[in-house]
Amino acid sequence: MWKLFVILSLLSSPLYALTLDRWESATKTGELRWCADTAGGAPYVFPDAKDPKKIIGFEVDLMEAVGENLKVRPTLVLGPWEELVPMLLRGDCDVVVNGLEITAERKKVIDFSIPYYYFSEQISARQGDNRFQTLADLRGHRVGTLAATLAQDMLTSDPRIVTVPYPSPVECYKDLELGRLDAVLLDGPIASWYVLPNPRLANTGNPIGLSSYGAGFQKTSPILRQKINESFGNLIQSGKIEKIYRTWNLWSPQQQKLFTDTNPMGKIISGRDGALPLQWTRFIPLLFRGAAMTIFISILSMALAILAGFLLCFGKLYGGRAVQALCNGYIEVIRGTPLLIQLYLLYYGLPNLGIQLNAMVAAILGMGLNYAAYEAEIYRAGLLAVPRGQSEAARSLGMTRNQALWYILLPQAFRTILPPSTNDFIALFKDTSLVSIITVAELTKAYGEAATTTYRFLELGLVTAALYFAMSYPLSIWSRSLEKKRHAVLH
Amino acid sequence: MPSFIEIRNLTKRYGDHLVLDNLSLDIEEGEIVIFQGPSGIGKSTLLRCLTYLEPFQKGTLQVGGVQIRAGMDEERDHAAILALREQLGYVFQFFNLFPHLTVLENLTIGPIKVLEIPEEQARDEARRLLKRVGLDHKEGAYPAALSGGQQQRVAIVRALAMQPRAILFDEPTASLDPEMKREMIQVIDEFRKDRLTMLIVTHEPDFAKRIATRVMTFGSQGRLS
Numbered sequence: 127m128w129k130l131f132v133i134l135s136l137l138s139s140p141l142y143a144l145t146l147d148r149w150e151s152a153t154k155t156g157e158l159r160w161c162a163d164t165a166g167g168a169p170y171v172f173p174d175a176k177d178p179k180k181i182i183g184f185e186v187d188l189m190e191a192v193g194e195n196l197k198v199r200p201t202l203v204l205g206p207w208e209e210l211v212p213m214l215l216r217g218d219c220d221v222v223v224n225g226l227e228i229t230a231e232r233k234k235v236i237d238f239s240i241p242y243y244y245f246s247e248q249i250s251a252r253q254g255d256n257r258f259q260t261l262a263d264l265r266g267h268r269v270g271t272l273a274a275t276l277a278q279d280m281l282t283s284d285p286r287i288v289t290v291p292y293p294s295p296v297e298c299y300k301d302l303e304l305g306r307l308d309a310v311l312l313d314g315p316i317a318s319w320y321v322l323p324n325p326r327l328a329n330t331g332n333p334i335g336l337s338s339y340g341a342g343f344q345k346t347s348p349i350l351r352q353k354i355n356e357s358f359g360n361l362i363q364s365g366k367i368e369k370i371y372r373t374w375n376l377w378s379p380q381q382q383k384l385f386t387d388t389n390p391m392g393k394i395i396s397g398r399d400g401a402l403p404l405q406w407t408r409f410i411p412l413l414f415r416g417a418a419m420t421i422f423i424s425i426l427s428m429a430l431a432i433l434a435g436f437l438l439c440f441g442k443l444y445g446g447r448a449v450q451a452l453c454n455g456y457i458e459v460i461r462g463t464p465l466l467i468q469l470y471l472l473y474y475g476l477p478n479l480g481i482q483l484n485a486m487v488a489a490i491l492g493m494g495l496n497y498a499a500y501e502a503e504i505y506r507a508g509l510l511a512v513p514r515g516q517s518e519a520a521r522s523l524g525m526t527r528n529q530a531l532w533y534i535l536l537p538q539a540f541r542t543i544l545p546p547s548t549n550d551f552i553a554l555f556k557d558t559s560l561v562s563i564i565t566v567a568e569l570t571k572a573y574g575e576a577a578t579t580t581y582r583f584l585e586l587g588l589v590t591a592a593l594y595f596a597m598s599y600p601l602s603i604w605s606r607s608l609e610k611k612r613h614a615v616l617h
Numbered sequence: 618m619p620s621f622i623e624i625r626n627l628t629k630r631y632g633d634h635l636v637l638d639n640l641s642l643d644i645e646e647g648e649i650v651i652f653q654g655p656s657g658i659g660k661s662t663l664l665r666c667l668t669y670l671e672p673f674q675k676g677t678l679q680v681g682g683v684q685i686r687a688g689m690d691e692e693r694d695h696a697a698i699l700a701l702r703e704q705l706g707y708v709f710q711f712f713n714l715f716p717h718l719t720v721l722e723n724l725t726i727g728p729i730k731v732l733e734i735p736e737e738q739a740r741d742e743a744r745r746l747l748k749r750v751g752l753d754h755k756e757g758a759y760p761a762a763l764s765g766g767q768q769q770r771v772a773i774v775r776a777l778a779m780q781p782r783a784i785l786f787d788e789p790t791a792s793l794d795p796e797m798k799r800e801m802i803q804v805i806d807e808f809r810k811d812r813l814t815m816l817i818v819t820h821e822p823d824f825a826k827r828i829a830t831r832v833m834t835f836g837s838q839g840r841l842s
Contacts, residue, residue, distance in 0.1 A: 515713035518670055522707040523727035523779060524699045527692060533726060537717045 148220035148343070149350035158198040160189055160341075161214065162224035163207035165294040168319045169374050170225050171202070184374040185223050188242065191366055195357040206293065208274035208578035211236060214342060215581075220350060222342035225313060227276035235581050237347070238340035239354050242367070244380040246333030247277050248317035250302065250310045252326060258309045259331035261287075267308035270298040270565075274578035276337055277311045290565050291575060295320055297474065301565070303327060304477050306484060313337075315376055336380065406585050409576035413586070416572025417593045423489055423568060424555045430494025431554070432547075435501025442506060444527065453502070460499035466560055468492055473564040489561035497554050504546050508539035548605035552598050569593060619679065621646040621814060622667070622783070627676035628687075629659070629666055636662050637673070642833075646782065649805075649815045649828055654835030660818040661710070664785045667816075668705050669698050680704055681782055699731070706776025706784040710791055712768045714760040720747070720771050721756040724778045732779065739778075746774040750804055766797040773804060783814035790824050802828070 152158045162171040164181060171183040181202060193200035203219040210222045214236065228238045249258050258264055265286040271277040273291035281289040290307060292298040299320045301307045310317075314333060321327045341358075343351045361367040362384045371377040441453035460468070473488040483491065512535050520530035562571035573590040577583045620643035629637040636659040644650055652660045665671035667678065669685060678685040683700045691698060715723050724743035728734040734742075747753045750770040760768055769789065776784055790798050802825055805815065809828060817825060826832060 513713075515709060515711060516715065519707075519709060519713035519715070521691075522668055522670060522702060522705075522709075523775075524702045524731040525727070526695055526699075529730055533730060534715055538715075541717075 146346075147349045148347040149353055152198050152220055152350065156199055157201050158189075158193060158196070158221065159201045159203050159219040160221045160223050161203040161205050161210050161219035162222070163205060163210065165207065167295050167316070169315055169376065184370055184376055185225070187370045187373070188361075188367070189223055191361055191370065192354060192357045195360055196353055207272070208293075208574065211342060211578075211581060212583060214344060217344075220343075220347070221354065225315075225339050226342050227313075228338050228340040229276055229279070231279075231579070232342070235345075237343045237345050237351050239343070239351060240358055241338030241340050241384065242358050243315075243339045243371075243376070244378075244383050245314045245337060245339070246335055246380070247280060247311055247337070248314045248321075248329050248333055249331045250299070250312070250317050250321045250327055251308070251330050252302065252305070253328045255308075255328075256330060261311075261334060263331070264309055264311070268306070270301055270307040270310045271312055272298065272316075273575060275313070277313065279579075280334075281311055291571075292565060293563070297565075299324070299327060300474065304482055306482075318375075336383075338383075406576065406580045406582035409572075409580065409586060410589060412572045412576055413569065413589055413593060416567060416569035417597065419566065419568040419572075420555070420558050420594075421597065423486075423493065423558050423561060423566065424551070426490045427493035427497065427558070428551050428554055430490060431497035431501050431550075434495060434498035435505055438498060438502035439505040439509070440531075442502065443509060457499045457502055460496055465492070465496050465557060466563065468496055469560060469564055485561075485565045488564055489558075489566045492564075493554060493558060493561065497550060500550055501547065504543055504550065505539070508543035509535055511542050512538045545605050545609045548601060548608065552601050552605070555598055555601070556594065620644060621681060623679040624667070625677045625679075627663075627666060627673055627678070629662055629671065629673040637666065639676075644783075644814065644816070646814055647812045648830045649809065649825075650817070651825060651829045651832045652816065652818045652835060653820065653822055653832060656820050658835045660820075660835050661787050664707070664787055664816060664818055667785065668702055668707055670707075703732075703779065704782045706779055706781035708769070708772050708776050708784065708786045708789060710788040712760075712772040714768055714771055714775070716760050719757050719759055720752065720763070723760070723771060724775050727775070727779050743774070743778055746777055749807060750774055765792055766800055769793065769797075769801065770804060773808075777808065777813075781813075783816065784808070786815065786817040786819075788818055788820070790819060790821055798824070 162185060164172050169183055170185050171181060174180040174182045186202070189200040189202075203213070205213045205218070207224065210224055210226070211232065213219055214222050222236075223242075226232070226238075228241060232238070249261075249264070251258050258267075261280065261284065264281070265284065266288075268288045268290055269281055270290045270292055271281055272295060273293060278289060278291050281287050290301075292301075295312060295316050298307070298310055298312070302310050303324070303326050309330075311334075317329050321329050341351075341354055343354075358367075361370075367384070368377055368381070371381065438453045438457060441449045442457070445453065469488065469492040472483060472492045473485065476483060509531075516534055516538065517530050520534040525533070558568055559570035562568060562574065565571075569590060573586055577586045580586070622642075622644040624640060624642040627637050627640045628635070640663070652663065654660055662671060666673045667680070669678075669689070669691070672689070672691075673687050675687050677687070678701070680701055681704045683697060683704070685697060685701055689698065715726070718726060721740065721743055724746065725736070725739040728739040728742065729736055744753060744756065747756055750773065752767060752770055752774075755763065755767065755771075760771065763771065769792075773784070789801055793801060805817075805825060806828060809815070817829075819825070
């Protein structure tokens with residue numbers, strides 16, 4: 127009897143669940159967990175504008191129909207789009223259904239269903255800009271797309287195109303509108319949904335290539351794959367899928383292929399398809415470029431933080447009442463709001479006021495002005511820690527306030543300021559990973575791109591962490607030796 | 618002819634606490650005046666007001682022709698306040714040497730930055746002063762490496778390096794042992810030769826009486842007798 131109990135508990139343990147065909151767990155719980163990202167947006171899976179708690183989209187309808195067909199309840203598991211495949215592999219869900227392009231690259235890692243939708247890639251530009259008709263026309267221009275998509279692969283396969291990957295299409299098209307991008311390349315359904323209603327943008331040129339979306343499975347779930355293939359087949363043959371696509375205005379002559387082509391590879395136009403297997407080590411130069419960008423942004427932001435920090439500190443210590451209130455307000459507001467929000471406001475918010483910054487400037491301003499608030503408080507504490515008698519002695523010699531500050535107070539405060547300031551620099555250095563959200567290709571962004579292309583999260587993650595550590599550890603050592611020196615001189 | 622230092626109706630209050638009440642006093646050039654009385658009575662405050670390290674509520678000062686009124690602003694009226702301070706060297710009770718500068722730099726930073734004397738000349742002058750107080754071998758040392766008595770002598774010559782007409786001592790014996798006090802009197806004696814005016818605040822009744830030209834005792838509310 128106890129043996130049976132052990133076997134049962136083994137069967138239900140998560141470790142075992144990884145090797146179990148997901149169809150078995152789905153039938154056991156009556157629940158089919160499919161994962162998707164709402165940030166990937168309309169018309170796939172997105173929050174209903176009328177009731178944002180409700181998630182709608184053509185893939186939601188598709189999965190409802192599949193669930194009805196297979197007598198399981200479809201449950202949506204949300205995650206960032208470029209993480210959906212890793213989530214699947216980890217067992218967080220049974221199937222990925224979210225505009226996942228069927229590519230040879232992905233087929234090395236996961237299995238695909240038969241195609242459930244055919245599409246082409248679409249170039250979009252600002253209204254009236256007719257320069258971009260083909261992929262070749264994009265050379266030498268900044269072109270936005272979504273991270274980890276087939277469209278990104280197509281763009282990066284031509285090194286003369288400056289590819290700017292985004293986490294969601296909304297920001298991507300917004301930057302096109304603002305002139306931060308020259309064009310956008312994305313899947314036809316996305317381009318139709320976001321560009322057609324926008325009078326300032328237009329889709330240009332002919333649709334590029336023919337690709338298809340398929341549901342993604344763990345390679346250990348052939349039964350689930352078989353069940354979903356049958357279900358898709360039913361929906362296609364019965365005309366149900368056409369009905370769904372028509373309600374979303376997604377039906378097109380291309381979809382006729384659904385009836386004839388049941389080869390899960392589909393026909394694919396991709397820069398990397400058919401090429402040699404992607405080795406993660408090939409991405410290490412990309413990481414080094416990211417690291418150089420991280421250093422560049424850190425140094426410029428810190429220089430700005432020091433300069434603005436001193437101004438704020440002097441304003442707070444020696445300014446009139448209005449200047450003091452202003453500096454105080456600035457410091458409190460900056461310290462009381464997340465850096466991430468400040469970056470978003472600088473990059474995506476300011477254009478509403480007619481102020482448009484490019485990503486690099488926004489990153490450096492955002493980081494620098496944020497850290498200035500912390501620096502100001504460090505400097506103030508450092509200056510206040512210099513004994514009162516020092517400034518009195520300086521004044522009694524006839525020095526002006528500025529002379530006393532420069533020759534007597536600051537050099538002494540410097541020793542108190544330097545260690546916490548160096549620590550702040552190390553923190554800033556690591557916080558630069560946040561600027562990846564405003565499209566700056568620093569180390570974290572480079573890691574994200576490399577990892578979502580190769581799925582080698584562990585190896586590339588360790589290399590990335592090692593790079594960060596190699597850059598910040600010398601600073602820590604320096605900071606500690608400074609502290610020791612300070613104790614030696616003053617005590 | 619006006620006296621070198623003229624204090625007229627000086628009133629200094631800390632909040633409700635009246636420290637100096639309508640004080641008037643004349644001091645002639647070359648005098649050595651000792652202010653004595655219990656601690657906390659306002660002797661040090663008088664010296665601090667005299668160099669305007671401490672602003673006061675009422676009254677006027679005249680030092681070597683420079684007029685200072687109550688309510689002057691350190692930044693706005695810097696020219697007048699600088700002209701005042703150039704005549705008055707100040708030796709603090711706890712010396713307030715600049716710990717990040719060497720002995721020589723402590724002596725030369727004022728002359729170079731405030732009086733704008735050429736660096737070489739300021740250094741020569743500083744070395745001469747150090748020699749007079751027997752510290753010429755310490756010019757490269759940092760204050761933390763000096764004894765209390767040595768620090769005080771550096772504080773005195775730092776004030777003298779500005780070539781003041783008077784020097785103000787705030788409790789010069791407070792942190793000295795008897796041996797160092799004798800040395801201190803020798804130093805004061807040494808600079809008396811220069812006909813330097815000296816104002817010395819002390820709560821020790823016997824200190825330096827021998828060399829004083831006048832001894833004034835503080836009573837309550839800063840009344841002098």
